[in-house]
Amino acid sequence: MSLATLNDIFFTAAERDFNRLMLYREAGQWLPVTTREFVTKVARVSRQLDLWGIRPGERVAILSENRPEWPIADFGSLLMGVVTVPLYTTLTPEQTAFVLNDAGCRAIFVSSDVHLLKVLSILPQTSIEKVIVMDAVDLNAVRAAGDAGAQAGQCVTMADITSQGPERLSPEIEDRARGIRADDLATIVYTSGTTGTSKGAMLTHGNIVSNILCSLQGFEMHPGLTSISFLPLCHITARHVDFSMIYHGVTLAYVPFIDRLPQALLEVKPSVFVAVPRVYEKIYAQAERQAQGLAKRTVFEWALAVGRLHKPEILAGKTPASRRWKVANRLVFSKIRAGMGGRVETFISGGAPLGRELAEWYADAGIRIHEGYGLTETSPVIAVNTPANHRIGTVGKILPNLEVRIAEDGEILVRGPSVFKGYWNRPEETKAALSDGWFKTGDIGNLDADGYLSVTDRKKDLIKTSGGKFIAPQPIENSLKLNPLVGVPAILGDKRKFPAVMISPNFPALEEWAQANEVAFSSRADLIGNPKVQALYEGIVEGVNQNLARFEKLKRVLLVADEFTAENGALTPSLKLRRRVVEDRYRREIDDLYAQAEAATAP
Numbered sequence: 167m168s169l170a171t172l173n174d175i176f177f178t179a180a181e182r183d184f185n186r187l188m189l190y191r192e193a194g195q196w197l198p199v200t201t202r203e204f205v206t207k208v209a210r211v212s213r214q215l216d217l218w219g220i221r222p223g224e225r226v227a228i229l230s231e232n233r234p235e236w237p238i239a240d241f242g243s244l245l246m247g248v249v250t251v252p253l254y255t256t257l258t259p260e261q262t263a264f265v266l267n268d269a270g271c272r273a274i275f276v277s278s279d280v281h282l283l284k285v286l287s288i289l290p291q292t293s294i295e296k297v298i299v300m301d302a303v304d305l306n307a308v309r310a311a312g313d314a315g316a317q318a319g320q321c322v323t324m325a326d327i328t329s330q331g332p333e334r335l336s337p338e339i340e341d342r343a344r345g346i347r348a349d350d351l352a353t354i355v356y357t358s359g360t361t362g363t364s365k366g367a368m369l370t371h372g373n374i375v376s377n378i379l380c381s382l383q384g385f386e387m388h389p390g391l392t393s394i395s396f397l398p399l400c401h402i403t404a405r406h407v408d409f410s411m412i413y414h415g416v417t418l419a420y421v422p423f424i425d426r427l428p429q430a431l432l433e434v435k436p437s438v439f440v441a442v443p444r445v446y447e448k449i450y451a452q453a454e455r456q457a458q459g460l461a462k463r464t465v466f467e468w469a470l471a472v473g474r475l476h477k478p479e480i481l482a483g484k485t486p487a488s489r490r491w492k493v494a495n496r497l498v499f500s501k502i503r504a505g506m507g508g509r510v511e512t513f514i515s516g517g518a519p520l521g522r523e524l525a526e527w528y529a530d531a532g533i534r535i536h537e538g539y540g541l542t543e544t545s546p547v548i549a550v551n552t553p554a555n556h557r558i559g560t561v562g563k564i565l566p567n568l569e570v571r572i573a574e575d576g577e578i579l580v581r582g583p584s585v586f587k588g589y590w591n592r593p594e595e596t597k598a599a600l601s602d603g604w605f606k607t608g609d610i611g612n613l614d615a616d617g618y619l620s621v622t623d624r625k626k627d628l629i630k631t632s633g634g635k636f637i638a639p640q641p642i643e644n645s646l647k648l649n650p651l652v653g654v655p656a657i658l659g660d661k662r663k664f665p666a667v668m669i670s671p672n673f674p675a676l677e678e679w680a681q682a683n684e685v686a687f688s689s690r691a692d693l694i695g696n697p698k699v700q701a702l703y704e705g706i707v708e709g710v711n712q713n714l715a716r717f718e719k720l721k722r723v724l725l726v727a728d729e730f731t732a733e734n735g736a737l738t739p740s741l742k743l744r745r746r747v748v749e750d751r752y753r754r755e756i757d758d759l760y761a762q763a764e765a766a767t768a769p
Contacts, residue, residue: 211242222247230277231422252400348372366590384552389415444741469494521644
């Protein structure tokens with residue numbers, strides 16, 4: 167079957183008879199979803215949407231953690247020509263209402279009673295007519311509690327609409343599904359908003375499918391492999407991966423919460439691992455923490471030194487044959503891989519810059535990470551390192567169906583079939599983002615002579631000191647994160663005389679260090695205020711300063727007692743730093759830091 171729309175992916179999957187199309191964990195065990203079960207439930211969702219009178223082009227929202235019901239709701243809507251609007255589970259009720267109203271959604275799928283109550287609290291402010299709950303929620307109890315929406319019959323459970331009815335699409339709905347065109351709108355994906363108000367990017371069936379056809383060229387994806395789906399499906403990277411895995415027949419194991427990932431890796435033992443840099447950073451930090459004690463550390467450092475000598479072979483996709491490497495692999499590298507299940511054949515990173523130093527460390531440990539790059543507006547992949555074309559420190563070569571050029575100011579511009587239609591209800595912002603078909607990515611980068619793309623930083627994140635010097639913060643932050651004691655750093659200095667850094671420590675590691683070094687503390691605020699801890703982090707920063715240009719050197723360190731997370735808004739749901747949010751949150755502390763520096767240097 168030729169692939170032109172997302173519905174074609176469904177029909178391709180429906181022709182297979184897999185006993186393990188998907189996996190989910192319940193009551194302590196991993197349970198399968200067969201192809202037949204999946205197809206039946208999708209058909210019944212489509213039928214119900216049709217009975218409710220929801221028509222092609224109208225919008226349906228999905229507010230859920232990763233689970234099989236997510237793609238069931240997604241495909242059930244797409245087959246009808248309905249446009250799906252994924253929502254981040256971390257959104258507040260007010261933010262949720264904004265997206266539902268902005269997109270004009272008529273129905274919403276929610277995962278649990280938590281999200282049901284959130285939606286019911288804002289229901290009168292929206293045009294939502296139906297709420298479908300994936301969990302087996304007792305709606306009678308909700309109705310007994312006096313919710314008007316539930317009493318009016320607006321709420322049903324997923325089981326209500328998928329437990330009975332036809333097992334296949336009706337001829338009318340199948341004809342409609344097969345009649346969807348590539349340029350029909352498939353989804354509106356609201357950007358996570360690192361730099362401003364969230365906007366809905368309009369992606370067509372053809373946008374996403376054209377990207378799927380090219381993004382995994384050169385990778386061995388086939389039935390029998392397993393991939394864990396844990397990155398939020400409301401993010402286009404994760405959804406793109408899911409669509410791709412379903413198309414290639416790779417089994418998807420769903421993990422609803424990222425804190426369950428370590429256990430899932432050990433139980434599922436995936437063969438494909440797609441993650442954002444923050445996850446790779448945490449695995450690195452855990453490996454470094456476990457190599458404590460003189461004996462362990464000596465063996466660990468020796469193994470990495472051996473791995474460094476064989477890095478070219480690893481980056482070429484070969485397994486070194488030397489006896490020393492095999493010993494290093496048995497003693498150290500195999501244990502790092504064991505933490506990820508021990509069977510991963512393909513490691514992919516996307517969503518944010520990985521950082522060359524982190525990629526080098528993994529290569530030293532015998533793991534080749536294929537770093538890629540893209541944005542929501544490009545469906546998402548623009549470039550990716552493949553097994554055949556791999557250059558560490560870059561995001562790979564441009565996909566064959568895309569064009570990329572670098573503007574005079576260094577901004578990456580892209581043109582091709584996966585570039586979005588524009589922003590929903592935002593004609594002026596669409597016009598600003600697109601020029602003659604070229605999308606302005608907002609990223610700074612360069613192409614080398616062999617066609618490999620490197621991404622330096624976000625254009626809006628570049629720091630300009632009062633002396634006129636431009637500093638790209640992300641490479642410096644990535645270097646700092648290589649220290650296991652550093653959680654999330656944020657480079658400061660825009661319109662200031664010099665750069666500084668704010669650090670949210672890796673508190674579990676710091677607390678271990680404090681106990682080992684007899685540093686008493688009663689709270690995290692107490693801990694970061696200790697002079698020994700201050701000196702510790704100043705030393706870490708000074709180590710990074712040794713490799714920076716004079717104007718980039720960080721002259722002050724601000725430690726904060728909070729963890730930066732997606733839940734508290736410091737990170738996006740894809741775990742990128744929300745720089746402006748963090749700077750605004752700690753504005754007083756930042757101002758005090760610079761004021762103290764000014765006072766210290768005053769004559």
